[in-house]
Amino acid sequence: MRHIDTLVLVGVGLIGGSFALALRRAGAVGRVIGVGRRPETLVTARELGIIDESAQGFACVSSADLVMLAMPVGQTQPVLRGMAAYLGPNTIVTDAGSTKSEVVRAARAELGAALPRFVPGHPIAGTEHSGPQAAFADLYRGQRVVLTPLEETDSRALARVREAWEACGARVHQLDAEVHDRVLATVSHLPHMLAFALVDQVARSDNAAELFSYAAGGFRDFTRIASSHPEMWRDICLANRAAVLEELRRYEDGLELLRRALEAGDGTALEALFARAQEARNRWLGALAGKMPGSNE
Amino acid sequence: MRHIDTLVLVGVGLIGGSFALALRRAGAVGRVIGVGRRPETLVTARELGIIDESAQGFACVSSADLVMLAMPVGQTQPVLRGMAAYLGPNTIVTDAGSTKSEVVRAARAELGAALPRFVPGHPIAGTEHSGPQAAFADLYRGQRVVLTPLEETDSRALARVREAWEACGARVHQLDAEVHDRVLATVSHLPHMLAFALVDQVARSDNAAELFSYAAGGFRDFTRIASSHPEMWRDICLANRAAVLEELRRYEDGLELLRRALEAGDGTALEALFARAQEARNRWLGALAGKMPGSNE
Numbered sequence: 001m002r003h004i005d006t007l008v009l010v011g012v013g014l015i016g017g018s019f020a021l022a023l024r025r026a027g028a029v030g031r032v033i034g035v036g037r038r039p040e041t042l043v044t045a046r047e048l049g050i051i052d053e054s055a056q057g058f059a060c061v062s063s064a065d066l067v068m069l070a071m072p073v074g075q076t077q078p079v080l081r082g083m084a085a086y087l088g089p090n091t092i093v094t095d096a097g098s099t100k101s102e103v104v105r106a107a108r109a110e111l112g113a114a115l116p117r118f119v120p121g122h123p124i125a126g127t128e129h130s131g132p133q134a135a136f137a138d139l140y141r142g143q144r145v146v147l148t149p150l151e152e153t154d155s156r157a158l159a160r161v162r163e164a165w166e167a168c169g170a171r172v173h174q175l176d177a178e179v180h181d182r183v184l185a186t187v188s189h190l191p192h193m194l195a196f197a198l199v200d201q202v203a204r205s206d207n208a209a210e211l212f213s214y215a216a217g218g219f220r221d222f223t224r225i226a227s228s229h230p231e232m233w234r235d236i237c238l239a240n241r242a243a244v245l246e247e248l249r250r251y252e253d254g255l256e257l258l259r260r261a262l263e264a265g266d267g268t269a270l271e272a273l274f275a276r277a278q279e280a281r282n283r284w285l286g287a288l289a290g291k292m293p294g295s296n297e
Numbered sequence: 298m299r300h301i302d303t304l305v306l307v308g309v310g311l312i313g314g315s316f317a318l319a320l321r322r323a324g325a326v327g328r329v330i331g332v333g334r335r336p337e338t339l340v341t342a343r344e345l346g347i348i349d350e351s352a353q354g355f356a357c358v359s360s361a362d363l364v365m366l367a368m369p370v371g372q373t374q375p376v377l378r379g380m381a382a383y384l385g386p387n388t389i390v391t392d393a394g395s396t397k398s399e400v401v402r403a404a405r406a407e408l409g410a411a412l413p414r415f416v417p418g419h420p421i422a423g424t425e426h427s428g429p430q431a432a433f434a435d436l437y438r439g440q441r442v443v444l445t446p447l448e449e450t451d452s453r454a455l456a457r458v459r460e461a462w463e464a465c466g467a468r469v470h471q472l473d474a475e476v477h478d479r480v481l482a483t484v485s486h487l488p489h490m491l492a493f494a495l496v497d498q499v500a501r502s503d504n505a506a507e508l509f510s511y512a513a514g515g516f517r518d519f520t521r522i523a524s525s526h527p528e529m530w531r532d533i534c535l536a537n538r539a540a541v542l543e544e545l546r547r548y549e550d551g552l553e554l555l556r557r558a559l560e561a562g563d564g565t566a567l568e569a570l571f572a573r574a575q576e577a578r579n580r581w582l583g584a585l586a587g588k589m590p591g592s593n594e
Contacts, residue, residue: 214484214485
C-alpha cells in the first residue's frame with residue numbers, strides 16, 4: 001500500500017486507537033495527529049503511542065493524507081462541517097461509524113466538492129470496552145470491515161481506504177449503505193438494546209443485589225455488550241432508528257408468540273423454536289470456524 | 298466427607314457426568330452406576346470413565362448411598378415414581394434440576410416415606426454443550442450450588458449432599474424453592490428465551506445467510522446460551538412457567554418503553570437507560586472479580 005504520511009484521528013478511543021496502532025505496526029503510517037473532545041484522553045492516547053501529537057480544531061486536516069472519524073456517530077455531521085473548509089485537494093476522509101445511511105446523508109450535506117474523497121466505512125469489530133486504553137493493534141485482524149461507497153466516490157480514494165484496512169489485517173467487503181444498516185440492525189444493534197434492557201430490568205428489581213449474586217456465565221456472556229459505551233449506542237440507535245425499530249418490532253412479535261406458547265403450556269412449540277435456534281446457531285458457528293480466526297465485536 | 302460407596306446417576310450428560318468426574322477426582326466415590334434413556338449415551342459415559350456400569354430400570358438404587366437425578370427436569374416425576382419402590386432406608390436422593398418448586402411437588406407426590414431423604418438442588422453452572430462428552434471435573438469449581446431443602450428434609454441427608462458438592466469444589470447455598478425459581482427466572486431462564494428468540498428471528502429472515510455472515514463477537518456471546526439443549530429448556534420453561542411468564546411480561550413492558558423512547562427520538566432516555574445498565578453490570582463484574590474464579594453457566 002502507499003504510505004500514509006499524515007493520519008488525522010478524530011476520536012482516539014478503542015476504534016480509532018486500534019486503527020492507528022495496527023497501521024503503525026504495519027509500518028503504513030508516519031505521523032498521527034489526534035483530535036478529540038477531552039484533553040486528558042488525548043494525553044492518554046499520546047502516552048500509549050497511539051498519536052504523536054494532538055490538535056485543537058480541524059485546521060490540521062489540511063496536511064493529512066487520511067482522516068479517520070472514530071467518535072460516536074452522532075457527531076459526524078458537526079465534525080464534517082467543522083473540517084470541510086480545511087480539507088486539502090488530496091485528503092481522503094473515512095469513518096468507522098456503526099451506521100452508514102445517516103453518515104452518507106451528513107457527508108452529502110457538508111462536504112461539497114470533497115464528497116468524492118469521502119469513503120464511508122464500518123469495522124465490524126470492537127469490544128465492550130472504550131477509550132484509548134482499550135485500543136490494541138490486533139482488534140481488526142481477521143475481522144470484517146464494510147465500506148459503503150457512494151456513486152460519486154473516487155475509486156482511488158476507495159482503494160486507498162481498502163488498503164489501509166487490509167494493512168490492519170481486516171477483510172474488506174462492500175455493501176450498499178441501507179443494506180448495511182438493515183443487516184447490522186438485526187445482528188448488532190438489536191442485541192445491544194436487548195442486553196441493555198435485561199440488565200436494566202435486573203437493576204431496577206427490589207432484590208437486585210440478590211439477583212446479581214445468582215447470575216452466572218450465561219448471564220455474563222448474554223449481557224457483555226451491555227457494558228458498551230452508552231453515548232455511542234444512543235447515537236447508533238438514533239442514526240439507524242428506522243431499521244432498529246423494524247427489527248425491534250419483529251422481535252416483540254416473536255417474543256409475544258413465545259409467551260403465548262408458554263402461557264398455553266405448549267411444550268412442542270417451545271421445543272421446536274429452541275431446536276430451530278440451536279441448530280441455526282450451531283450451523284453458523286460451524287461455518288465461522290471454517291472461515292475466521294477468533295472474533296470480537 | 299463420608300465416602301459414597303455407590304452413586305447412581307440418572308442422566309450421564311454434562312451435569313451428571315461432571316458431578317461424577319469431580320467426585321472421582323476428589324476420591325469421594327466408589328462405584329458409579331448410570332441410568333439413561335439412550336444405550337449409546339451410557340456406552341459413551343462408560344468409555345469416558347464417568348460411570349463404571351449401566352443399569353436398566355431403577356432396581357439398582359436399592360444399593361445406592363446417593364442417587365443424583367440429572368436428566369431434563371420434566372422427567373423428574375416419572376423417574377421418582379419409577380424408583381420409589383426400590384429406595385433403600387439409607388439412600389439419599391438429590392437432583393440438579395434448574396427449577397425447584399415443581400421438583401419438590403413431584404417428590405411429595407411420589408416419595409412417600411423416603412421424602413425426608415430427598416434433597417432438591419441446583420448447581421448454577423453449565424455450558425451450552427450437552428452430553429457425556431461435554432462433562433468435565435472442573436465444571437463446579439468455585440460455582441454456586443443452591444439446595445432448597447423441605448421442612449421434612451433430614452438434616453443428615455442435607456449435610457451429605459452439601460459435602461458431596463463441596464467435594465466438587467462448589468459453594469453451597471440454601472434458598473426457599475420458590476425464591477430460587479423467581480431468581481433463576483430473571484437471571485437465567487429469561488435470558489435463555491431471549492437468546493433463542495433472537496437466533497430464531499435471524500434464522501427466519503429471508504436473508505438469513507447474509508445476516509449470519511455479518512454477525513460478530515457481540516452476537517456470538519449474546520446467543521451462546523441459544524446453543525443449549527432444547528428439551529432441557531422446554532422442561533425448565535414449563536416447570537417454572539409462572540415465574541418465567543412474570544419476568545417475560547416485565548421484559549416486554551421494558552422493551553416497549555425502550556421502543557417508545559426510540560420512536561420519539563428521545564436520546565436522553567436511551568442514554569440514561571444504557572448508562573444505568575452499563576453501570577449496574579460493571580458494578581456486578583467488579584463484585585464478581587472479588588469473589589469468584591472463572592465462571593460458566
